[in-house]
Amino acid sequence: MRLGSGTFAACCVVIEVLGVALFLRGFFPAPVRSSSRTEHQAEPPAPEPSTGASSNWTKLPPPLFSKVVIMLIDALRDDFVFGSKGVKFMPYTTYLVEKGASHSFVAEAKPPTVTMPRIKALMTGSLPGFIDVVRNLNSPALLEDNVITQAKAAGKRMIFYGDETWVKLFPQHFVEYDGTTSFFVSDYTEVDDNVTRHLDKVLKRGDWDVLILHYLGLDHIGHISGPSSPLIGHKLSEMDNILMKIHTSLLSEERENLSPNLLVLCGDHGMSETGSHGASSMEEVNTPLILISSAFERKPGDIRHPKHVQQTDLAATLAIGLGLPIPENSVGSLLFPSIEGRPVREQLRFLHLNAVQLSKLLQENVPSYKKEPGFEQFKMAERLHGNWIRLYLEENTSEVLFNLGTKVRRQYLDALRTLSLSLSRQVAQYDIYSMLVGTVMVLENPAHPNSRWSELDVVILLGTMGHVLSLGASSFIEEEHQTWYFLVNTLCLALCHEIYRNCFLGDDCEPWRCSHGERGFVNTAPALQDGSIGHDELEPHRASKSPASLNTLRGWEKWMAMASPWVILTCCRLLRSLNQTGVQWAHRPDLGHWLTSSDHKAELSVLAALSLIMIFALVQRRCSLTSKVAMALGLLGVYCYRAAIGNVLFPWQRDSKDISKGLIEARFVHVFVLGILFTGTKDLLKSQVIAADFTIKTVGLWEIYSGLVLLAALLFRPHNLPVLVFSLLIQTIMTKFIWKPLRHDAAEITVMHYWFGQAFFYFQGNSNNIATVDISAGFVGLDTYVEVPAVFLTAFATFAGPVLWASHLVSFLSSETSSGSALSHACFCYALICSFPVSAYIILVTSLRYHLFIWSVFSPKLLYEGMHILITAAICVFFTAMDQANTKS
Amino acid sequence: MKDTDIKRLLYTHLLCIFSIILSIFIPSFFLENFSILETHLTWLCVCSVFVTAVNLVLYLVVKPNASSKRSSLSYKVTRFLKCCIYFLMSCFFFHVIFVLYGAPLIELVLETFLFAVILSTFTTVPCLCLLGPNIKAWLRVFSRNGVTSIWENSLQITTISSFIGTWLGAFPIPLDWERPWQVWPISCTLGATFGYVAGLVISPLWIYWNRKQLTYKNN
DSSP: OGGGHHHHHHHHHHHHHHHHHHHHHHHSOOOOOOSOOSGGGTOOOOOOOOSSSOOSOOSOOOOSOSOEEEEEETTOOHHHHHSHHHHHHOHHHHHHHHTSSEEEEEEEOOSSOOHHHHHHHHHHOSOOOGGGGGGGTTOOOOOSOOHHHHHHHTTOOEEEEEEHHHHHHSTTOOSEEEEEOOOOTTOOSHHHHHHHTTHHHHHHOOOOSEEEEEEOHHHHHHHHHOTTSHHHHHHHHHHHHHHHHHHHHHHHHHHHHOSOOEEEEEESSOOOTTSOOSSOOHHHHEEEEEEEOTTSOOOTTOOOOOEEEETTHHHHHHHHHTTOOOOTTOOOOOOGGGGTTSOHHHHHHHHHHHHHHHHHHHHHHOTTGGGOHHHHHHHHHHHHHHHHHHHHHTTOOSHHHHHHHHHHHHHHHHHHHHHHHHHHHHTTOOOHHHHHHHHHHHHHHHHHHHTTSOHHHHHHHHHHHHHHHHTTSHHHHHTHHHHHHHHHHHHHHHHHHHHHHHHHTOGGGSOOOOOGGGHHHHOOOSSOOHHHHHHHHHHHHHHHHOOOOGGGSOHHHHHHHHHHHHHHHHHHHHHHTTOOOSSTTTTSOOHHHHHHSGGGHHHHHHHHHHHHHHHHHHHHTTSOHHHHHHHHHHHHHHHHHHHHTTSSOOSSOTTOOOOOOOHHHHHHHHHHHHHHHHHHHHHHHHHHHSTTOHHHHHHHHHHHHHHHHHHHHHHSOGGGHHHHHHHHHHHHHIIIIIIHHHTOOHHHHHHHHHHHHHHHHHHTTOOSSGGGOOGGGGGTTOSSOOHHHHHHHHHHHHTHHHHHHHHHHHHHHHHOOSOTTHHHHHHHHHHHHHHHHHHHHHHHHHHTTTOTTIIIIIHHHHHHHHHHHHHHHHHHHHHHHHHHHHHHO | OOHHHHHHHHHHHHHHHHHHHHHHHTHHHHSTTOOTTTTHHHHHHHHHHHHHHHHHHHHHHHOSOOOOOOOOHHHHHHHHHHHHHHHHHHHHHHHHHHHHTTOOSSTTHHHHHHHHHHHHHHHHHHHHHHHOSOHHHHHHHTSTTOOOSHHHHHHHHHHHHHHHHHHHHTTTTTSTTOOGGGSTTHHHHHHHHHHHHHHHHHHHHHHHHTTTTOOOTTO
């Protein structure tokens, strides 16, 4: 049965993938939705409640504003407008906020703070689930009820300029639109000029009702150089001028038409201190929301501080403002200041409409809705409202009416707040059933093999135990890279200790059997750690095979072996300061930012060129001639590609300003990647036929590995190329001076590969936060967004570290002919060590599902783990295929 | 092995622990605003000096390895100088390791170095006292079955437990509790101190517990 263990493990991982998928389905809940999706058009608006005399007002109230302009600035953080930057760079907006006819709010965006879910939240008023981030790239048309659809149904003419996402979400809604793509993050002037150039023309024409402008430039600046960049100031003043232009034009038009217009200035999400977004820090979540209209008169000296509201509240407010039904899935409550100037009857009518809509949503989503405090408050308010209407219709204009009106209004506002809150909370409920089934399926995995395997694997499980336990704390998940760096360093020190003992004492020749009590202190690694216990435990196995020692090495090699752990440690330290990730120390200056800033383009170019040369030098030694040539040309192509898209400099043409997408160069490299992979596969197949020739298989595997390296070199940002170099360097050093001379067991080598793979995942600049995924990798060599290759390339670029280390493991183990079952054994260990943390994490997440940080910290990590297990499954299948080939030949 | 030996070991260890406790309380009589967390560097220096002094005194009084054949003054002086150089080297060595583990390279150099000093005090100083500047002997003691006396055995235990304490001390740093002791390198130095104290307590007990099984080549 030992033969099948690898296959068995691969099957288990595949089952585990299904389990995780099921769990994810259960974990990411179906958002709060109204069931009456189709017939909502026919439904009449709720009439005014009344007791006794019937009210004659059953139609929807007329629109409050004749024209609405929504100016959405991507990544507009609240302090860009209300803070010192706003005072400095946006004088007109500051004037409007402080003295003008406006209402300003700080709107809180719920995570994920990514553009598409935010647009959905603004327009539907509902909270998009976390899974929407994954769908962010190919946003399909929005089918949910939303303000834009309602406005179109009401015959409003809408014009849109800005981010293409809107056009995708609302494909047939705009009478006129011009979508700009956010493909080139490095461009921050043209994206906005493309929006502004239409403005003069459109403002002069009066043939529209709603104008939506979505400016992307600020977000792009944030991504390039962060929120403290001087570019931000320029952009803000540009935005201020545009706002002034729109506002004056609206005002002059109002003088002719006499009906007020509304200008909304808002941001979709904020910007973290590093300039990215996606998570839930205060800077990313808080956005300004300013409603400007001459209807919001204010007396001099009336100071209005920006109130904290939810982003979802805008949908209901806009719907009321335009005289439309409120989107049925909206969980927001009307921004009351915007209707404060209306007569009391209208105010109450609007509040009632909003409350009816919310309570209906509550009825459809909560079975015991009658017990909800919000619902009770609503019923109470409705009754009081009826009384008020009766008094009003009786023409009673006394103090009583006014007091009752105030009371009803307060009651409604309370009800709205409670309803909105309880609906938002609904989103955090889970489909426990599918979570349970998923967990059971995942758990089934480690349970089986444990009974059949020696203590060797149990020890390896202990090695990762610390890591698994650390997954229970949100900070350790945020800073998981620290855990891995720490473990890898400790591993290096343990290896160092082993090497030194081997060199100076050579005591490995005598098999060591100790009494149980002595074990406590025989391990003298400078930092005692589970992994190094593993080595001592495993030694009997190794010693029985053959005396492993460094004595087989020649003089200088011995010195190299002794220096190698320190070289590796130094490499790791350098890589650690290349990309600062995580949360707490992410803002620290790092080499990566230094290199990518435009002042250091020359240094970056030199570094990229050197790295590519180093990659070639390290990879070529075991390739066949054809793939050597292909590799060299491919790496040259990588440099050309980076030069073409403007990341690095061409040495021979200094002044090439034109930035292209680099399609030709990238496709050129893609061709070589495919070529090398093809050669490798061909060699592998050949080794199947000619059973005797073993070297062909080794070369074939190495070629597949080098093809992956080339692909990674293409997809990595230029400043990340050293990561690839160091990964190759460490692999070479470890192979030559540590694994081969010390004759480590396949299981140990597998664990080391896994640990290094994880560490390199973070060295690349990844973290357990969706915002760090480098989506641009998915567009390398593609003209437009094509889903399958884009997803594949992004996934590969993100998980390049683990994948490259795993494929090195395969090629290393099959080049070591000594033991036939090494591959299947390694496959088993790899499957085990990857799936153990996932299973444990799933249990942890299930028990922590009401944790405060479940959305911001645990959920993204869960998505990462799901993806990781999928990739592990692919690797294990590859392992098994190699193993089968091995046993056949 | 005699029980008296173990008793002597226990007393010396208790003295070491006492010196650490003194290093916490004595400076507050002389210095204003002294506390472990706020004036951490001062405490580190004081603690390091105290522990070194106690170790030296104990070494001179107890003389666990009475095997110095030559006793000329020049020999003693060179030996002492060698010990100092070894101590400094171990400080730098630990400093390098901390930086490799991710300690900041340029900022907080003094903090990191003093951390290296205190760890050297807990580990290198006892080694130097007991074994002298003799790398071969060190390697022997820190390998399997290399110990030849209860003193070396306890040295092994205290050194390893100091290292483990330091290693574990790094764990709370990423947590977001925002406590003053989570600042680099306070949690690590505290971890090292706790590890050292634990080693001092555990080693006599452990040796007493296993006195039947333990047989040393020279005994």
